[in-house]
Amino acid sequence: MKLSTWLCAVLVAALVLTGPLASFAQSTADRTSIWTEPEAKEPTEAHRVGAGFVNVVHVPGKAILCTLGTFVAAGFLVATFGSAYPTAARVFEEGCGGTWVVTPEHLSGKLPHDSETRDARW
Secondary structure (H helix, E strand, O other): OHHHHHHHHHHHHHHHHHOOHHHHHHHHHHHOOOOOOOOOOOOOHHHHHHHHHHHHHHHHHHHHHHHHHHHHHHHHHHHOOOOOHHHHHHHHHHHHOOOOOOOHHHHHOOOOOHHHHHHHHO
């Protein structure tokens, strides 16, 4: 019983002492970020080989998602008598839009990824 009382006291003291430091830590992290944008570089042979392997899974997966997205979008339109067309368009765009084939330039960072361009549109 005495141990749990001491443990609670230590935890409360730690929270009280470190609570005010949270805003300081956040402001310091904003000023001195260790994360930097990767520099775009020319694709190498490794990027070319990697793109080939990625496309083995990406292209069929994209085709499956596009097909399912088309059926779901059509279902939205039928079920709502056409009033959910913005939602149907977003569902269709999520599956069928974007890059279908990954190129070595995508892997090297020379071209943007789909999510980077999609976030800017929505």
